[in-house]
Amino acid sequence: MTDRLSNRDARRLFISLHGLSEPLFRKLTDMELAMRIEQIGFVQIDSVNTVERAHHMILHARNRTYRPEQMARLLEKDRLLFENWTHDASAIPTKFYPYWGYRFRQNSAKLRERWRKFRRPGFEEAIASVLARISDDGPAMARDFGGDKPKNADGWWDWHPSKTALEFLWRTGVLAVCRREGFQKVYDLTERVIPEKYRACQPNKIETIDWLCRAALERLGFATAGEIANYWETVSKPEAQQWCRANLGTGLREIEIECTETDKPRSVFAFDDVVDRLEDAPDPLPVLRILSPFDPMIRDRQRAKRLFGFDYRIEIFVPAHKRQYGYYVFPIMEGDRFVGRIDIKHRRQEDGSLHVTGLWPERKIKFGRVRQRALETALEQLRRFCGAGAVTFSDGYFREGC
Numbered sequence: 026m027t028d029r030l031s032n033r034d035a036r037r038l039f040i041s042l043h044g045l046s047e048p049l050f051r052k053l054t055d056m057e058l059a060m061r062i063e064q065i066g067f068v069q070i071d072s073v074n075t076v077e078r079a080h081h082m083i084l085h086a087r088n089r090t091y092r093p094e095q096m097a098r099l100l101e102k103d104r105l106l107f108e109n110w111t112h113d114a115s116a117i118p119t120k121f122y123p124y125w126g127y128r129f130r131q132n133s134a135k136l137r138e139r140w141r142k143f144r145r146p147g148f149e150e151a152i153a154s155v156l157a158r159i160s161d162d163g164p165a166m167a168r169d170f171g172g173d174k175p176k177n178a179d180g181w182w183d184w185h186p187s188k189t190a191l192e193f194l195w196r197t198g199v200l201a202v203c204r205r206e207g208f209q210k211v212y213d214l215t216e217r218v219i220p221e222k223y224r225a226c227q228p229n230k231i232e233t234i235d236w237l238c239r240a241a242l243e244r245l246g247f248a249t250a251g252e253i254a255n256y257w258e259t260v261s262k263p264e265a266q267q268w269c270r271a272n273l274g275t276g277l278r279e280i281e282i283e284c285t286e287t288d289k290p291r292s293v294f295a296f297d298d299v300v301d302r303l304e305d306a307p308d309p310l311p312v313l314r315i316l317s318p319f320d321p322m323i324r325d326r327q328r329a330k331r332l333f334g335f336d337y338r339i340e341i342f343v344p345a346h347k348r349q350y351g352y353y354v355f356p357i358m359e360g361d362r363f364v365g366r367i368d369i370k371h372r373r374q375e376d377g378s379l380h381v382t383g384l385w386p387e388r389k390i391k392f393g394r395v396r397q398r399a400l401e402t403a404l405e406q407l408r409r410f411c412g413a414g415a416v417t418f419s420d421g422y423f424r425e426g427c
């Protein structure tokens with residue numbers, strides 16, 4: 026008989042696995058931070074700085090004592106994290122580095138073909154030139170080659186050949202990001218950044234797929250083959266399906282999870298110890314948090330919709346007159362559910378305030394006195410974290426019923 030997890034239990038397990046059931050104000054050491062990131066799997070790095078960078082907001086949402094310099098030390102000094110791609114640019118535990126070799130080999134053929142097709146003449150020559158310069162002269166940024174992206178460029182196809190070469194060498198593992206300056210990547214030879222013990226370990230394709238699928242399912246708690254594939258975005262869905270079939274009955278089983286009232290129960294895969302893991306999962310903390318749009322809780326938008334009934338998308342690329350909410354609206358989570366979304370901005374170039382433009386409660390959610398006070402507390406904590414001045418509000422910011 027197939028086991029079934031209630032929607033509440035499924036949410037409790039998923040929230041716990043993503044570090045949102047831990048004490049908010051317990052002092053976080055660098056080593057504990059490294060363990061938190063390993064628990065999550067990776068932390069997405071994004072350039073949008075409406076309030077604070079995405080990776081910093083993800084970690085601050087889990088521990089209020091977190092400070093950005095801690096992550097910088099793990100990346101740039103201790104080398105406990107490295108920067109590369111999952112579904113997007115991310116900070117990843119360095120102990121995972123051996124399993125990126127498979128991705129590097131995939132990228133070598135795929136990106137070379139793509140960028141050769143669109144590139145202006147000079148891309149191939151730029152690869153050799155860039156590599157020789159960094160090898161001889163040390164770390165460098167794109168601007169050191171006179172290859173900044175044109176101001177009106179539409180995408181990577183408009184990059185200078187040297188910039189394209191840097192990205193190609195980084196995404197294929199020849200170069201690594203050794204640090205950032207003003208959020209610009211500084212590249213160096215991989216052997217001067219990644220410790221030798223991780224570079225020397227080279228699992229084969231079968232071992233890599235097995236690790237990636239297991240590591241994804243460990244962090245998801247339960248998942249379809251598609252969700253397992255989407256977690257790192259390295260294995261394909263057919264590869265994940267084959268892995269699930271091969272391991273079914275030998276440590277892996279199928280269970281059902283109840284979704285929100287608008288979705289039917291869903292068949293998913295889980296490890297045999299899923300019930301034990303559920304029993305060990307603490308209840309979510311009854312606090313209100315403002316999450317990054319790139320938080321692991323909602324990165325898989327369809328999973329978030331099924332599990333939490335929260336239909337979310339980023340509207341950065343939606344024309345202003347077509348946006349339902351706003352340019353960069355943050356999800357609001359309370360306990361084990363999403364209660365709204367909020368449009369906030371650190372107005373660095375204006376009055377320095379953390380400014381609230383709009384607040385949209387979810388359906389059937391009321392922002393009474395207690396919840397409003399909890400929101401004000403969360404905004405004050407975020408204000409201190411990003412170094413803003415006072416929290417300010419636009420007239421008519423509360424948009425109930427929108």
